[in-house]
Amino acid sequence: MFRTVFLFELAFWMRSRFLALCLLFTFTLTYLSLTTEFIRIRAPLGARFLNSPIAVQNHYILYSDLCDLMIVAVAVLAASRDFTCRTTGIIFSTGVSEVPWLLGRFAATAIVATMPALGILAGFLLATCSPWIDHEKFTANSFLPHLYGLILFCAPTILLYTTCGFVLTLRLKNAHTPILLFASLTYAISLILNLLIDRDYQALAALLDPNGHIGFYQHFWYWTAQERSTSVVGFTVPLLLNRLLWISVSCAVLMITCRTYKFSEQSTDENSRRRTVGVRRLRMETSAFDQVAALLPDSLLKLLHVTFFNLRHTVLSPLLMILTMYFLYFLCLPLFFDVDEFKTRSLPVTSAIIDQIIEASDTATRFFIVVAAGLLVHRDRDTRFHEIMDSLPHSAVVIPTGRLLALMLSILILPFIGILTGILSQTTRDYWHLQIPVYLSALFGPVTWEYCCIAVAAMLVQTLAPGKITGYLLLICGASVSALMVPILDGGVLPVFGAFPQVVYSDFHGYAPWFRSLLTTGIWNLLLFGLFHTAVILLWKRGVDSAYLVRLTEIRHRLTGPLKPAAGALCVLTTGYILFLLLNQPDHQFSAQEHIAHAAQYEQLLRRRFEHLPHPVVTSAAYDIDLFPDRRAFKLKTDLTLENTDSEPQTTVILNTRRGFRTTVRIDRGYLLEDYPELMCSIYRLDPPLLKGERIHLRASVDYAPTAAELYISNKLVLPNGSFLSPDEFTLIGYRSAGELQGKTLRRTHNLEDRSSQQSLDPADQQARRRQLLDPYGRLTRFETVIGTAADQIAVAPGTLVNTWRQKDRQYFHYRMDPPSVHNPVILSAQFKVAREVWNGVDTEIYYHPDHAWNVPDMMLGMHRTLEYGSRNFSPYQFSFCRVLEFPRVHSESLRGIAFPGVMPYSESSGFTSDLRDPASFNTAFYVVSHEVAHQWWGYQLLPADIEGGKVLLETLADYTAMMVFEREFGAEFTRRFLEHRTNHYLSSRLAQEDSEPPLARSRIDQGHLFYSRGSLVMYHLRQLIGEDRINTALRNLLQKFGGGNPPYATSLDLLESLRQQTPIEHHQVLDELFNQITLFQNQTRSATAQKLPDNTWQVTLLVECRKIRSDGDGREQDIPFEQFVEVGAFSAPQGGRRFGEPLYQKLHLLKSGSNSITFKTQERPETAGIDPFLILIDRTPKDNVVEVRTP
Amino acid sequence: MLLRIDRLCKNYQCGIKALDNVSLQIPAGLFGLLGSNGAGKSTLMRILATLQNPDSGDIFFNEINVLQQKPLIRSLLGYLPQDFGVYPRTSALDLLNHIATLKGMTDPRSRRDAVTAMLQQVQLYNDRNRAVETFSGGMKRRFGIAQALLGNPRLLIVDEPTAGLDPTERNRFCDMLVAISEQAVVILSTHLVHDIQQLCPNMAVIDCGRILYAGPTADAVSRLKSRIWKKSIHIADLPQSRQLFQVLSTRQLMGRTEIVVFSDTQPDGDFMPCEADLETFFFWQTSPDGRN
Secondary structure: OHHHHHHHHHHHHHHOHHHHHHHHHHHHHHHHHHHOOOOOOOOOOOOOOOOOHHHHHHHHHHHHHHOHHHHHHHHHHHHHHHHHOOOHHHHHOOOOOHHHHHHHHHHHHHHHHHHHHHHHHHHHHHHHHOOOOOHHHOOOOOOHHHHHHHHHHHHHHHHHHHHHHHHHHHHHOOOHHHHHHHHHHHHHHHHHHHHHHHOOOHHHHHHHOOOOHHHHHHHHOOOOHHHHHHOOOOOOHHHHHHHHHHHHHHHHHHHHHHHHOOHHHOOOHHHHHHHHHHHHHHHHHHHHHHHHHOOOOHHHHHHHHHHHHHHHHHHOOHHHHHHHHHHHHHHHHHHHHOOOOOOOOEOOOHHHHHHHHHHHHHHHHHHHHHHHHHHHHOHHHHOOOHHHHHOOOOOOOHHHHHHHHHHHHHHOHHHHHHHHHHHHHHHHOOOOOOOHHHHHHHHOOHHHHHHHHHHHHHHHHHHHOOOHHHHHHHHHHHHHHHHHHHHHHHHOOOOOOOOOOOOOOEOOOEOHHHHHHHHHHHHHHHHHHHHHHHHHHHHOOOOOOOOHHHHHHHHHHHOOOOHHHHHHHHHHHHHHHHHHHHHHOOOOOOOHHHHHHHHHHHHHHHHHHHOOOOOOEEEEEEEEEEEEHHHOEEEEEEEEEEEOOOOOOEEEEEEEOOOOOOEEEEEOOEEEEEEEHHHOEEEEEEEEEEOOOOEEEEEEEEEEOOOOOOOOOOOOOOOOOOEEEOHHHHOEEOOOHHHOOOOHHHHHHOOOOOOOOOEOOOOOOOHHHHOEOOOOOEEEEEEEEEEEEEOOOEEEOOOEEEEEEEEOOEEEEEEEOOOOEEOOOOEEEEOOEEEEEEEOOEEEEEEEOOOOOOOHHHHHHHHHHHHHHHHHHOOOOOOOEEEEEEEOHHHOOOOOEOOEOOEEEEEOOOHHHEOOOOOOOOOHHHHHHHHHHHOOOEOOOEOEEOEOOHHHHHHHHHHHHHHHHHHHHHOOHHHHHHHHHHHHHHHHHHHHOOOOOOOHHHOOOOOHHHHHHHHHHHHHHHHHHHOHHHHHHHHHHHHHHHOOOOOOOEOHHHHHHHHHHHOOHHHHHHHHHHHHOEEEEOOEEEEEEEEEOOOOOEEEEEEEEEOEEEEOOOOOEEEOOOEEEEEEEEEOOOOOOOOOOOEEEEEEEEEEOEEEEEEEEEOOOOOEEEEOOOOOOOEOOHHHOEEEOEOO | OEEEEEEEEEEOOOOOEEEEEEEEEEEOEEEEEEEOOOOOHHHHHHHHOOOOOOOEEEEEEOOEEOOOOHHHHHOOEEEEOOOOOOOOOOEHHHHHHHHHHHOOOOOHHHHHHHHHHHHHHOOOHHHOOOEHHHOOHHHHHHHHHHHHHOOOOOEEEEEOOOOOOOHHHHHHHHHHHHHHHHHOEEEEEEOOHHHHHHHOOEEEEEEOOEEEEEEEHHHHHHOOOOOEEEEEEOHHHHHHHHHHOEEEEEEEEOOEEEEEEEOOOOOOOOOEEOOOOHHHHHHHHHOHHHHO
């Protein structure tokens, strides 16, 4: 009997289109993710090839993870078929008994649910055979990872999910509730797993994860790049335990169901009662509606009635409920658990919560619109109610319009729930600056309009489609085609339907900068929305004939009454608006591809000719800028003095202007030789040539105002409140290597040779040391800035404020940079509140938004402490001012802070809104300010040369200084948190690199994981070896030698030399390893025991394992002999959320490769002990260094 | 009040002639449309209910051109299709209320009264809050009747209305139809002759898209007076009898087969005169000989 049921079920599914669609889906997803850029399934870090074994396995895990609802749907459909098709009477009276029926159908279902995973195998096989793939990203195919992926990950998870869906359906006897319950269950499990990981219970999380995802990642986390590219994750103990656990759970549930399930249980009474209750609740809502509706005219009332009738159905549909759960899951995780890299939480400011609501709801909303549009358009036919509905006396407008309105209103449900959740998260964290109007503007903002456009487009497609499923397929194809078309359409004059500018709310300017572009795109979208909806009305299926010819002939009859003039007006207006857009030439948004192509072309055309050509340098500059914040316009006049500082006469000036701004330039003695308007670059010839010491002027003016038909914000430099621009960027001189494309693959695809944008570090090459990193074509420069701005704003630039005055209702500020500094000007203007203090004659100021005063005292403290530390240990601070300014987050999402000479802009979304109320949080506000102030020495006193390793002198030293200041202020507890982040960042980033890894001293300009993370770890290691004083002496010496501001500029080798002079000879080897090699450690404390001695002290014995590894640039590792001082520590019980308690013992011990035994005494019984507790060595397995101390 | 159907033709793409030059004049009152399955009844009903367009022909309801003035005719129309479904998770009250609003009953109070009265009339009032999808076949049919009768239609088209109703429900429904037919044109399409015989003073017989008879129901039966004969035979003799006589129908009676034949004179001595009824008329009309 089992066999019959099993084979029948299998045959049934084989005939079903659903299975074919699922297979097609997984195949397409896999294939596209491997061969195109449009879909990216992120491969695990460090897997060099897209078909590396772990990347393959990851696809199988993602199948069971992302397609969980699809799997459950298969189980639910199979289990509920006899109930939904009402065949229970026939089937259950055939004499088949419960167990074979249940097991037969279940087994077939489980196999069917696994089948779509075969699409992954097909996707991989076909992708590797496709001729258009980048073959360097693929290795030879192996079936082993597919087998492991299927057996180890997919099959047990599918068994579990199928069991869940099957058993829940048999028990609940309907199709919706099991899916809802399952979604809630997975939601709850994910939350629990996240909490466990957050609390460092990694092993438990790996055991309980139904997907095996966590165990999989944990297993290869510490693999080398080589292993990640070639090895497969097999049957490891934690993974086996996890898989066995869930297989057992599935089998147990199935067995219990087999024993207890009886055919006779099936009864629909309970369901009927439940439905009655459900509809009763609906009825009450209708009555309330009726009372209001009584006042409205008939046609409007019919429309409203249809709208609310359909809205109720849509809102209470299982589809929206499931999507709401998904939305809440993706919203609550960041809302309640998000922390930054130092585990500091941000204040729940409304703008950030709105971003999270939009991000979390986007996929769910789009999915909802597409599915719901199909259901709404085909509802009457699907339910066979159309003959009744279509014979009723409603006009052609009522039903399509009512249903579209219902769909549009139901789109608001998710953001509305999001807002309530957001407010809840704010109030539970005692944050009461709720900004309800900001929430509401987001609810009815451009994102919602965009969804409405998708809704009408989806309804039009469904109206034209013969059936719902065809409609969905058409929509999927349409979405793919439009995704491909966007770059093409974007370049055109007319905007794409549904495209709105991407708005970013800021407390500085609200949504004001986008008003014009929202109006332009809004009118366009509204007109097309009207046209599309008119088409829906005219083509809506009514009656039993749905042939296109019949519907076309019906148009004549429907185009009557007010619809006729309305449609006519829409056509006329749209034509007029197209003309308006064509005449006004809206701004063109360059795509990422275009930028890349321009950069490649720039390098190909200019590098060989001009990279090493002697070029005049800027020696003084004057900027006169008029900002018009309300219009987002500005006028800039630049006067640069260019000087020949070389011995040879110079004949060429290369000028790079900024894209999107018309710049007029005049160069003394210069005439235009070559012009590349596409690349924003012109080459001038100087005649007569510029002799040594001679000076000429480059005068330029920019007059910018946004176009009348703005489609998006082409530049965000000048905003109604919170302008932020660097005036030098409009007239950059010389060949700019910083813009060269980085990354092997990218360079190869654009036929560029494999090289770094920076010169290689060669101690003998003195010529290379003549250009400095921050301004390759500048010397120490005197520059002046005059800024005119709105009367209620304060404008700030580097330099001393010479004068400020008011003229014609505008405020002017004149800044002069004295003493001369690196030519790196900046201008900020906003309605600031200012906190002012004086430190040793230096005016320390923080300019901030009046609502963001929370962390200003911490920032001021950070500024003072760093000025104090730098002045005492390195050299006196060079300016009479030190300013930190808040800038609106729209200027950069990723940038936190940036240092200009004496002026340090700091993002609104970072330290100003960090939640520092808990003393256990890492004080990001203090730290980032401290880092930027440190740059006033490391960047503006010590000028690094523009060659490899230059960034070490900037960022590594700034980080070192900031952490020294930070540790003094807040204690060593935070050092571990800082170094843990740096270790993880370095280890994970190095695996993600495409190019081979250089040692620290040769790190390139784009390798932040080296000069920030590895650099910090190296400096801490060095401090442990030689002490802070010696390091500071070395840095002081370096400043004295290279701080003059003239070439040759300093390199990382100079830093190394200076440090070497302060390092005892026995540590020179280590110094070399730190800077010139890639050295890693793998230390582990195997056990820690404490025994009480008669004198009431404790003898602690540690058994530790030490390993030192040297890696080459490509991740090939080899063990090297190890004999080195390593810190050993023992700590009391931690308190207040800290990792360690008070240190009871902390000393360096000389340890060797392999096993070591360490014994020491403490006054109290330690709670934890281990080696390298603060992770100062770069440890590949940082979590096993410290263990709990046991008493024998 | 008159519904005039003039030379209506409808062909389907698969080659089926659903309506072939159909012309009818239907006065106020109940009008029965009798035909076997696939005769074209439902196509005619759907065209009358503005759900389908004919290939040619005209329909006028009083002065209203049904095919050109659809919105107007819909406001006078009540339609019960042969087969229909309902929205899921929707109560009878809600759905009826929805339909009533779309029928133009926009005053909430009078609409509510009308809906309640209708639910009571079709005996669904106690189940008004139940989802219609959970109704039994008979209840769903009654719901369909309720929605068709809402808003006092002047042209009521009911397609197989009594299918699935128990005898009591059927009688109650017939009473309702008779009541409404006093001020409306009611077209009742069915293949159950009993309904027509019982209710409709006028009728038409349709087969293969053509009207075979149109006129008073009583006249139809009187045409067969003294021309119908019956005889009891052995089942094995049936094929031979079919060759010899124009057999209209057969039925089993106490182990013997009784055949009913059409003949102007007594076919042979064994045949007894038989009283003609509408069913016999229908069989006669739809038999190949009768059609000729």
